[in-house]
Amino acid sequence: MPVISLQAIPMEHGLLLAAILFILGMVGVLTRRNIIFVLMSLEIMLNAVALAFVVGGARWAAADGQIMFLMIISLAAAEVAVGLGLVLQLFNRFKTLDLDILSKMKG
């Protein structure tokens, strides 16, 4: 089984993938009206960033990239926990998850 070294993949490809993922996530955040989907899109954006760190770490053969990846993953996990809790509360209170309706913070 041939070992595919990460070195074999040019860094640009990895970064391009991360950028595509990031933009996909961002478009999701901007266009989705359901708060669950927004959260999911946010996860994609976080993962895109995490991927960029990993690619960077591989390119320079440094452990920093992977450490950052671990931090981002744990941050995302915590964020999901808090975020879903808030979503539950929102639904309990307003019986909707539509962000356009949840606009009480209007200045």
Add this chain to the structure above:
Amino acid sequence: MLEYLWLVPAIPLIGSLILVLSQGKLPELPAAIVGAGSIGLAFLVALLAGMEFLSSGDVAYTQHLWTWMAVGGFSADFNLYLDGVALVMMLVITGIGFLIHVYATGYMHDDPSFARFFSYMNLFVSAMLILVLGDNLLLLFMGWEGVGLCSYLLIGFWYTDTYNGYCARKAFVITRVGDASMALGLFLLYTSVHTINIQDAMGVAQQQWTVSSSVANWVTLLLLGGAVGKSAQLPLQTWLPDAMAGPTPISALIHAATMVTAGVYLIARTHVLYEMAPSVQYLVGLIGAITLLMAGFTALTQSDIKKVLAFSTMSQIGYMFLALGVGAYSSAIFHLMTHAFFKALLFLTAGSIILAMHHEQNIFKMGGLRKDLPWSHALFLIGTIALVALPPTSGFFSKEEILGSALMHEDGGFLLWLFGIAGAFMTGLYSFRLYFLVFWGKKTHDGHEVMGLHLQGPLVILAILALVGGWIVIPVAAVFPHGEEHHVPLFYQAIMLALPILGTLTAYFVFVQQRVDVKALAGEGFGARLHHFWRTQWGMDWLYDQVFAKPYATLARINKNDFIDSIYNGTARFAVLMHSLVSDTQTGQLRWYAITLASGVLLLVTIGVLV
């Protein structure tokens, strides 16, 4: 009794306080007893004090009550000062005031604000007494403003009619112009002589000022401004006819007998200052001369009985100013006193006629009232004769003294005398026009004399005073410089005697025998224009309207929205606009925030890459 002098202004003040503190709930009888009684009591004290003053040799008496204020080098005492002039004024105010108060208890009968009326009246008498008894200019000024306030309150006494309120404000504002001038005069005088005591100030001024120096001219001119405002002389005279909106006893007390003569008193009191400024003193006489003639012509065209009397008051005060202008101070005070007698009589009798005619004041709706109102007729005739100055009434003596002094005055006295005798003719004409129109001619309306001791009693006393008051010798020799004895040539005496009679006869021929058709004369062409011109006070009201009232109203209209404030308001409005702009970005839409965030980052990154 002299040590009880303080009671004279204090008793009316206490009376006023009682009436005020009872909140006008006092029934009529006790209110009348307090109101008129306090003035009667004050008159008694004044009479006793006056008798002691005269018997103790006519020496000016000062009563120190307390130190009013003392700040640094400045101090003002609350002192009463009694000399001959103050005594005459005090007796006129309390004596005539008492008679008018008694009359008013009948005139104001059944008025819902009976007690309020007397509280104002008592306050007025108290303020007027402080004005004449005050030994310093500050105290005098306090009384001066006090009588102005009471005048305002009483002109607008029937305040439910907005016209009365307008008249009261007009009187208040116009006299305030004079008062401002007077206050400036007092300040200037103090900076020059460093005392506000009237006698001391006059002494210092006599020693330190030079004749016709600018300070002497300015002080006397500014004080004259106050005097013409209060005494309704040119050019601040337009308020007096409107002041007739008040109840008739007010017109008699305030706007005929006492308050309007305060200007005469002020100038007589400070006569030493005026002698230091001969040109201003001559101006005083000239103002009086012009006013007396102008008011005479206006009186001839009025149709309201009270306004005729108002203009005749203006005219008679003009005579007093004329006397002051030629240095005949004692004649001015003498005429002030006799005028108080007969003008109070005329006003109160006019009040009786108005009562009898059920509050009709238009003389063209009266006529032929001789039979219906015998009392009023007799009393009004006496008052008119005294006003016209036919011998041997009181008015004859005082007016003859004034005209004689004017004639004997060296500088320009003859001109003033000409004005004076022309005015005497006019007085005869307009006074008897009023008398004939009311009491002679065809009867159009029935009148019913309202009788009562408190109505006719004071009138009879006033009538006696108006007839024989000319023989009263006023004790002012110690106050005023002695003029040399006048020996008016017989020719001039004959003229002075003849002109009032001529005026009377003219009135008789025109208004009783109707030899001249007045209606036609005043109805068309030049005559109508002249009639209108005189009737509207020689256009003075119109002039002030154009020069002061209209431009002020225009300015007020322009500045209705505070265009100066718009700078500050603009700042505020800009802040509000900015706030709303920023506030609009806070839509509450999460996705909107996200887009803003994303585009912001994009912008920053772009800038970072490009730069």
